[in-house]
Amino acid sequence: MTRNVLLAARMAAAGFTQQELADAVNERIESFTGRPGTVSDRQVRNWLTGKSRALRARQRRALEEEFGCQAEELGFMAVASRSHAPPASASPEVPVRRRAFATSAAALVVAATLPPQSVTAAPRVGMADANRLETAFAELIAADNQHGGTISLETRALAFAQHALELQMIGHASQRVRARLYYLAAAFTGTALWAALDAQQPERAGRHLDRAMTLAGLAGGSEMQLRLWGHAAVLSLQQHRPNDALAAAEAGRTSHACRRDPLMRSLAAARLAGIQAGVGGRTAALRNFDLAVEAFNRADPAEPRPTWLGFYDQSELYGLGALTMARLGRHAQSEAYLHRTLSTLRPGYTRNRLYYTTHLAFAQLRQHDIEPACATAESVLGAADDASLTGRTSLLMDTFTRELSEAAPRANSTAQWVDKYNNARGGRT
Numbered sequence: 001m002t003r004n005v006l007l008a009a010r011m012a013a014a015g016f017t018q019q020e021l022a023d024a025v026n027e028r029i030e031s032f033t034g035r036p037g038t039v040s041d042r043q044v045r046n047w048l049t050g051k052s053r054a055l056r057a058r059q060r061r062a063l064e065e066e067f068g069c070q071a072e073e074l075g076f077m078a079v080a081s082r083s084h085a086p087p088a089s090a091s092p093e094v095p096v097r098r099r100a101f102a103t104s105a106a107a108l109v110v111a112a113t114l115p116p117q118s119v120t121a122a123p124r125v126g127m128a129d130a131n132r133l134e135t136a137f138a139e140l141i142a143a144d145n146q147h148g149g150t151i152s153l154e155t156r157a158l159a160f161a162q163h164a165l166e167l168q169m170i171g172h173a174s175q176r177v178r179a180r181l182y183y184l185a186a187a188f189t190g191t192a193l194w195a196a197l198d199a200q201q202p203e204r205a206g207r208h209l210d211r212a213m214t215l216a217g218l219a220g221g222s223e224m225q226l227r228l229w230g231h232a233a234v235l236s237l238q239q240h241r242p243n244d245a246l247a248a249a250e251a252g253r254t255s256h257a258c259r260r261d262p263l264m265r266s267l268a269a270a271r272l273a274g275i276q277a278g279v280g281g282r283t284a285a286l287r288n289f290d291l292a293v294e295a296f297n298r299a300d301p302a303e304p305r306p307t308w309l310g311f312y313d314q315s316e317l318y319g320l321g322a323l324t325m326a327r328l329g330r331h332a333q334s335e336a337y338l339h340r341t342l343s344t345l346r347p348g349y350t351r352n353r354l355y356y357t358t359h360l361a362f363a364q365l366r367q368h369d370i371e372p373a374c375a376t377a378e379s380v381l382g383a384a385d386d387a388s389l390t391g392r393t394s395l396l397m398d399t400f401t402r403e404l405s406e407a408a409p410r411a412n413s414t415a416q417w418v419d420k421y422n423n424a425r426g427g428r429t
Contacts, residue, residue, distance in 0.1 A: 004050050006075035008162055010067050011048075015158070015207065018044040021066075028062035037062065049170060053077045125171035130180045136160055137184060138307050140191050145311065148351035149198025149391065157195065158208075161188035161215075179219050186215035186224050187308065193231050198351070200391030202238045209235060223257040226264055227308055230271050242279045249275045253288075263299035266292045267312050270320040277327035289324050292317060311352070315344040319356050326363060335363035351393075354380050358396045365404060373404065374413040381424045397421065 011021055018041040029037030039059060046052040053076055055063065060071045060079070072078050137160070143153055164185040168178060193208035209232055216224040229252030236245035249272040252258070258265040270292035277285035296317050322337035338360040345353055357380050364373035377400055380393070401421050408414045 004048050004053070004075035006073065008048055008159065008166060010069075010074060011162065017041075018048070024066050025059060025062040028065050029058050032061065033058065045169075047076075048166065050075075123171045125167045125173040125181070126177055127180070129167055129171075130177060130184060133160060133164055133181075133184045133188075134307070137187055137191070140188070141307055141310065142348065144191065144195065144198075145349050145351060148393075149195035151195075151199070154192045154195035154199075154204075157188045157192035161185045161192070164188065179221075182215050183219035183221050183224060186212050186219055186221075186228075189215060190224070190228055190231060190308070193228070193235075197231060197234050197238065198392055200238065200395060202235055205231075205235050205238075222255050223261075223264060223306055223309075226252050226255045226257045226268060229255065230268070233271060233275055237275070237278070242275070245275050246272075246279055261299070261303070261305070262295040263303075263305065263309070263312065266295035266299060266317065267309070269295060270317055270324075274320055274324045274327065277324045282328055285324055285328060289321055292320070311349065313344075313346070315341045315346070316352070319345075319352070319359075322356070322359060322363070326359065326366075331363045331366040335360060335367070338363060350383075354383060355393050355396075357383075358393055358400065361400055362396070362403075365400065365407060368407070370404070370408045370411050371413045373400075374417045377417060378420060381420065 011018075016024070022039045022041050022044050025039045026037035029035070029039075037058065039062075043052070055071055055076050060076070063074060063076075064071055067074060140153060140157055140160070147153070161184075164181045167173070168181055173181070189208055189212035193205050193212055196202070196205035196208060209228065212228050213225070216228055229248050232248040233245040233252070236242070236248055249268070253265075253268040253272050255264075255268070258268050269288045273285045273288035273292060276288060296314065318337040319341040322334045322341060325331070325334035325337060338356055341356050342353065342360065345356070357376060361373045361376040361380070364376060377397065380397065401418060404414050404417060
């Protein structure tokens with residue numbers, strides 16, 4: 001029996017549980033027959049496990065309308081003749097979050113990368129399965145570092161999270177393996193969360209956060225919860241809830257993982273400092289950044305650490321310090337930190353390079369160095385492409401343009417920048 005990875009990927013991308021898909025199919029059936037469908041969550045599970053590959057005509061039509069594609073693209077058997085035309089796209093009633101993801105080609109691409117399942121009814125799931133997912137997770141982290149938060153990355157991460165959970169459902173595994181699979185499901189969901197944050201999509205990010213926190217709790221690992229508290233703080237800032245952001249950062253700082261590992265303690269303290277600076281806690285922010293530097297210097301770089309923490313090195317430490325100093329109004333010190341960050345940032349971290357270079361332009365602008373600020377901002381446009389100029393950086397560029405126009409409305413550099421930026425932005429839309 002072969003698992004239906006195509007349907008699983010589409011469901012994960014759309015955010016469906018088995019019961020939710022059953023309900024959606026039944027509603028679709030009612031819309032064109034006048035009577036509710038009778039699909040159950042058990043039937044959906046049979047679809048997912050491959051036990052049932054054939055569809056009744058009403059089920060086929062409902063699934064095709066819900067996902068906006070033919071049933072064969074969902075992993076079901078073809079039929080000799082079709083009594084209805086395949087839908088060109090999802091109907092207007094489909095929620096935006098489903099329409100945006102369910103039609104993404106990434107859901108099909110990721111299906112081909114999922115590890116194959118045993119043909120036995122209840123296969124044995126072991127660390128080899130978990131290790132394959134670990135490799136996929138590392139590849140997603142590398143893609144995020146290079147290109148930032150994209151819909152494709154978010155979709156792939158959700159599909160891998162679903163696969164980790166399905167291994168729990170259909171196979172036999174030891175307690176250690178099950179804990180690792182929950183951890184990986186949380187890790188993938190956390191990556192989807194970060195992709196949504198990077199793309200400035202807080203509503204989607206909030207759903208991912210709730211799910212990831214639950215999975216991290218089931219895994220029993222405090223270091224994954226530390227990662228998620230950091231993301232929760234960013235989400236709260238995007239939603240203009242600074243007190244919640246502060247509480248999330250403090251929860252991360254006091255986690256067991258921070259007590260055990262000085263590198264994690266450094267990251268949590270640096271993040272907390274930045275948020276404290278933003279809410280007016282000047283003394284606390286400076287104290288925590290000093291603690292972050294001290295903890296970083298005490299950390300053993302050779303100690304094995306989780307994949308997601310690989311981004312945190314001295315360049316990132318001073319990047320976070322630059323953000324803290326900027327929020328405290330110390331723009332010269334922020335600029336100095338940013339030069340250190342950009343001079344030591346490793347290859348492959350394209351998204352972070354663009355992000356911190358944009359902040360360097362702000363630091364120069366706020367010191368009234370108009371021409372250097374414009375030149376720095378122009379270097380971002382020259383280096384960025386559609387994939388790497390993500391939502392956060394795009395928003396910063398819009399803000400930079402507005403502040404520049406207010407600070408030096410008659411400067412030649414301002415006029416030249418506005419023209420170049422408008423042309424570049426028009427090319428991306």
